[in-house]
Amino acid sequence: MSIIVSLIINLVLFIGIFVALYLFFSKGAKRINFSTSVKKNIFVLGGYVFILFVSMVIYFMIPDEKYMEVQNKEVNQEGFQLYESLMNKEEVDEKYLASVDDYPLEEKELVIRSKGRSIEYNVLFIKTEELQEEIEVKIYKGQFEINEFDFSDELPLPIVNYTDNIIEVENAPFFEKNIAFMTPEFPFTQFNRERWEEQGSSSASRSPIIYIKIPKDVNVIWDKENIFVDEVK
Known part of the structure; x- marks a missing residue:
């Protein structure tokens, strides 16, 4: 059923509801002897029908192609399995890579520290023969879906600071995302039991990853009580 046809059908239904309510309160109110004003009742119910009508129009004006694209979106499995992929030395898509930095390393020892105790990132390191007297620090983006x-x-x-042979990592600045949903079936759920059903939501997230490449003969030291660091072997 096309959007125009659906819009016409629902428009006719709303007009019918409004006319029925108008006739009821204009003719039946006197017979039942309501204490409230007939005009006031018509105004309130007319406003309610108008709100439903506007909501319906907004829903049907949403581009159908865009709406279907969101509904059929596949879950980002690759992004949420990034940690496992890096641990298994698998190739990962470059779109998840946020930054790459090289730093000189003259010592045979690399110290990794955390600034703060609430850790909201993962740290991985791998030893390689490709590097000599330098390290490579990659930051992979975290994942967040609602x-x-x-x-x-x-x-x-996350913020990475390097001084001499010490890497100090600080949590990313606080991030908050507020979104609001208007359920597309709002005008129609007013007249059935679905009106009372709670509209749920779900979210998923994975922490960003700091991936460090170091020379083969370098020893890595970190405080195991304050920061979790894992080696890719």
Whole structure:
């Protein structure tokens, strides 16, 4: 059924409801002897029908193609399995990579520290023969979805500071996302039991990943009580 046909059908229904209510209160009110004003009742019910009508029009004006695209969106499995993919030395899509930095390393020891105790990121390191007297630090974006809407690109990144042979990692700035939903069936659920059903929502998230490449002969030290660091082998 096309949008225009559906709009016409529902428009006729709303007009019928309004006319029926008008006739009832204009003719039947005097017979029943309501204490409230007939005009006031008509005004209130007419306003309610108008709100339903506007809601219906907004729903049907939403581009159908865009709406269906959101509903049929596949879950981002690859993004939420990024940690496992890196641990298994699998290739990952470059779109998840947020930054790459190289730092000199003259010592045979690398210290990894956290700034703060509430850790909201993961740290991985891998030893490689490709590097000599330098390290490579990659930051992979965190993942964040609400009702399958992807907001991962809006997430701020953790802050990495490097001094001499010490990497200090700080949590990303606080991020908050507020979204509002208008259920598309609002005008129609007013007249059935679905009106009272709670509209649920779901969210999913994964922490950003700091991936460090170091020379083969470098020893990595970190405080195991304050920060979790894992080696890719």
